[in-house]
Each structure stands twice: as structure tokens, then as C-alpha cells.
Amino acid sequence: MTVTQRYRYIYKPVIFVLSLMPLLWLACGLFGWLGASLGADPVKKLEHELGKTALNLLLLTLAVTPLRLLLGNPHLLRVRRMLGLFAFSYVLLHFTVYVVLDLELNWRAVGSEIVKRPYITLGLLALLLLVPLAVTSTQRMMRRLGRRWHSLHRLIYPIAILGVWHFYWQVKRDVREPLLYAAILAALLLFRVLRRYGRPALTSKSGSATAPGRT
Numbered sequence: 051m052t053v054t055q056r057y058r059y060i061y062k063p064v065i066f067v068l069s070l071m072p073l074l075w076l077a078c079g080l081f082g083w084l085g086a087s088l089g090a091d092p093v094k095k096l097e098h099e100l101g102k103t104a105l106n107l108l109l110l111t112l113a114v115t116p117l118r119l120l121l122g123n124p125h126l127l128r129v130r131r132m133l134g135l136f137a138f139s140y141v142l143l144h145f146t147v148y149v150v151l152d153l154e155l156n157w158r159a160v161g162s163e164i165v166k167r168p169y170i171t172l173g174l175l176a177l178l179l180l181v182p183l184a185v186t187s188t189q190r191m192m193r194r195l196g197r198r199w200h201s202l203h204r205l206i207y208p209i210a211i212l213g214v215w216h217f218y219w220q221v222k223r224d225v226r227e228p229l230l231y232a233a234i235l236a237a238l239l240l241f242r243v244l245r246r247y248g249r250p251a252l253t254s255k256s257g258s259a260t261a262p263g264r265t
């Protein structure tokens with residue numbers, strides 16, 4: 051089996067199914083399948099789990115390049131687009147649950163929450179910034195945008211910062227978990243900075259397989 055076949059028929063399907071698992075589990079909880087339950091406040095539970103999964107996937111997407119360089123495996127890039135699109139889908143579901151189930155499509159309430167709660171403003175900004183990345187994630191858009199594609203997709207860094215900040219701000223008391231996310235994000239960003247400013251061990255010796263179409 052060639053590397054391309056391994057990615058196409060094994061690794062990508064496995065990552066696809068794993069990324070769907072949190073959603074399937076929440077669906078089980080929602081419909082009471084397999085003995086799963088969403089607890090006393092199912093809407094909050096949905097909101098929280100979808101938000102957390104979105105953030106996990108966002109950080110995983112950011113971790114692909116450092117892992118590719120540290121492991122010397124350029125093929126890892128082939129799974130990045132899928133992870134990024136799953137992150138976007140979970141953010142969208144998180145937002146939908148909030149607007150449809152939590153605020154029951156009361157647009158006036160949505161507007162006032164955006165204005166009154168800074169963490170909602172940050173979350174919405176992150177979601178809006180994710181849209182152009184999702185829209186331009188196809189090979190055709192990559193070819194069409196050329197170098198501009200890479201500049202545009204650097205938005206993933208501010209988006210991740212906004213996501214973690216949004217998490218931190220909405221926590222009422224125990225900030226340990228968002229701080230852990232912040233530490234992971236800081237490590238990923240530090241890696242990029244060191245790479246950019248020339249630590250040879252962190253620069254791409256395993257081939258600059260950044261052809262986005264393969265991500």
C-alpha cells in the first residue's frame with residue numbers, strides 16, 4: 051500500500067470517525083440512546099461539549115505542522131484540512147445550539163448578548179473569521195488564491211487565541227482548564243515563532259509539503 055492509499059483508506063476515515071464521535075455521543079444523550087444522558091440541563095451540556103470539542107479540534111489543527119516537523123513526517127499535512135473543517139463544523143453547531151435552543155431564536159436577545167457579554171463577542175468574531183478559511187479550504191481556492199491563501203489561513207492563530215480567550219472569559223470560578231488550553235496554545239505559537247526566526251531544528255527539513263491541496 052502506498053502512503054497515499056494508507057491516508058485515503060485508513061488514516062483519514064479513522065480520523066473522520068473519531069471526529070464524529072463527540073457528536074454521535076451527544077446525539078445518543080439527546081435521544082437517550084445507549085443509556086447516555088445529557089443531565090439536568092441538556093442545552094448547556096450540548097453548548098459546552100460542542101464548544102470544547104471545537105476548541106480541541108482547533109488546537110489539533112494547529113498542532114499538525116509542529117508534529118509534522120518534529121516527527122519528520124510531511125504526510126501529516128494531509129489530515130489538516132479535515133481537522134480544520136471539523137473544528138469549524140463544531141463551532142457552527144455550538145453557535146446554533148446557543149441561538150436556537152438556548153435563546154430560542156430571539157434575535158433581540160442574541161443582539162443584546164453580543165453587546166453585553168464580551169465573551170460572546172469574542173466567540174462570534176472567531177466564528178466569523180473561520181468562515182473565509184472554511185470557504186477557501188478547497189484545492190481550487192488554494193490554486194486560485196496562490197500566496198494569498200497562506201496569508202489568509204494565518205488567521206487560524208488569532209482565531210485560536212479568540213477561542214481560548216472566549217473560554218477563559220465565560221468561566222465563572224475555576225480557570226484551571228482554560229489556562230491549560232492557553233498554555234497549550236502558547237506552546238504551539240512559540241513553536242511557530244521559533245521556527246520563523248530560524249531555529250534550524252524546527253524549520254522544514256522534511257520537505258515543505260505545504261501544498262495546501264494536500265492538507
Ligand code: HEM
Binds near residue numbers: 101105174176217
Ligand atoms: C472559535 C469559536 C468558538 C470556540 C472555540 C468556542 C469554545 C467554547 C468553549 C470551550 C466553551 C466552554 C465549554 C465548557 O465550559 O465546557 C464555550 C462556551 C460557550 N460559548 Fe463558545 N466558542 C466559540 C464560539 C462561540 C460563539 C460564536 C458563540 C455564540 C455567539 C458562543 C457561545 C458560547 C456560550 C453561550 C457558552 C457557554 C457559556 C455559559 O456556560 O454560560 N461560542 N465556548
